[in-house]
Amino acid sequence: MEIGRLMSRLLGLMSQGLGLREDHLRSLLENNDDYSAQAHYYPPCPQPERTLGLRPHFDLKVLTVLLQEEGVVGLHVRNQERWIAVHPNPDALVINLADQMQVLSNDKYKSVLHRAVNNKRKRVSFAMFYGPKKDMSIQPIPELTDETTNRPIYSPYTFNEYLEKYNNLQGDEIRMIKETFKINYDII
C-alpha cells in the first residue's frame, strides 16, 4: 500500500532526525498504528474574510498527509505569530506534524498549528491521519531523555486518555491537550 510505504519512509527520516536508529519510530508504532481519512468540502463563500473553514487546531495523531485541490489556497500554518498560506502543489503532498509526534520526540519536533480559510470558490482537500491505536501508551522516547538537561516533558498517557480530554473540551479556544500531560517539576 503506497501510503504505508510513505509513512514508513517518513518515520525512518524522522527517527534519524532525532538521532535514533532508522527503525525506531517504525517499530514503536508497528502493530500499534491506525489510519483514518477525511475529505473536506469548503463551499463557495461570498465573504470569506468573515468566516473560517476550520478553526486553528493541532492534529491529534502522529502525522497527517494532506492532498490539496489545485488552484485555490485554503491551508494556513502558524509560524512566528503569523499565518502562512500553503499553496497547493500538484506534485506534492503536505505533511503536518501532529501532537503525538511532538510528545514522542520530547518537544524536539513541534506539532503545527494550522487552520483552513474559505474562498469565493469551493475547495476540496483530503486528509489522511496516521497515528496510534487508542490503547497505545504515549510518552517521550526514553532514549531522548535523561535526568539532567533532557528531562521528560510529559508523563505517560494512553492515546485514549488524550482523546477523552480532547472530546471533553468545549468552546472556541485552541484545544491544548498535550499541555495537560506536562510534568510540573517545581512541585516534585
Ligand SMILES: O=C(O)CCC(=O)C(=O)O
Ligand atoms: O483543508 C485543509 O487544508 C486542512 C484540513 C485539516 O487541517 C484537517 O483535516 O485536520
Ligand SMILES: [Fe+2]
Ligand atoms: Fe488539521
